[in-house]
Amino acid sequence: MTGIAEVQGSHTDTLVEVIRGLSNPVHPAQMLILSWKAREESPTGSSNDKIPIREYVLQQSHTRLDPKQINDLVVAYQAGSTVKELAAKFQIHHTTVSNVLERHGVPRRYRPMTPEQIEDAIQAYQAGGSSKMIGGLLGVDASTVWRTLRREGVEIRNSRARQR
Numbered sequence: 279m280t281g282i283a284e285v286q287g288s289h290t291d292t293l294v295e296v297i298r299g300l301s302n303p304v305h306p307a308q309m310l311i312l313s314w315k316a317r318e319e320s321p322t323g324s325s326n327d328k329i330p331i332r333e334y335v336l337q338q339s340h341t342r343l344d345p346k347q348i349n350d351l352v353v354a355y356q357a358g359s360t361v362k363e364l365a366a367k368f369q370i371h372h373t374t375v376s377n378v379l380e381r382h383g384v385p386r387r388y389r390p391m392t393p394e395q396i397e398d399a400i401q402a403y404q405a406g407g408s409s410k411m412i413g414g415l416l417g418v419d420a421s422t423v424w425r426t427l428r429r430e431g432v433e434i435r436n437s438r439a440r441q442r
Contacts, residue, residue: 351368
């Protein structure tokens with residue numbers, strides 16, 4: 279009985295090690311730098327020894343807007359800029375733009391699709407296009423396309439039923 283538990287334990291350890299390696303891959307640039315360091319430190323100039331590699335972990339960057347930037351963002355939105363345009367301009371996520379606007383009591387604009395866009399969306403959807411693809415082409419969010427199609431009485435495909 280002990281032998282089976284030991285074998286299972288070693289398999290579990292191996293599995294955990296494989297999953298850890300796949301979950302936290304080493305960045306290629308870090309591998310290259312570490313291999314150069316190992317060669318420099320080796321007396322022969324090349325290293326076949328194992329290199330201790332620390333995992334490269336991407337860290338989320340946080341951009342804090344100062345009061346002037348926040349004011350500029352609010353003024354630009356009120357002047358007609360879109361949330362996505364402002365996100366690109368200030369190098370922040372579009373959700374952050376929305377949150378700033380909400381915190382400052384700025385009412386959000388709703389840009390409904392034009393009748394021409396609705397007709398194009400219906401034709402594209404019935405031809406097999408996805409809401410995401412159609413939204414990208416029309417410059418609106420996929421959820422706007424989906425809601426508009428439903429409101430127009432278009433039969434919505436079951437995305438879970440598709441073969442993957």
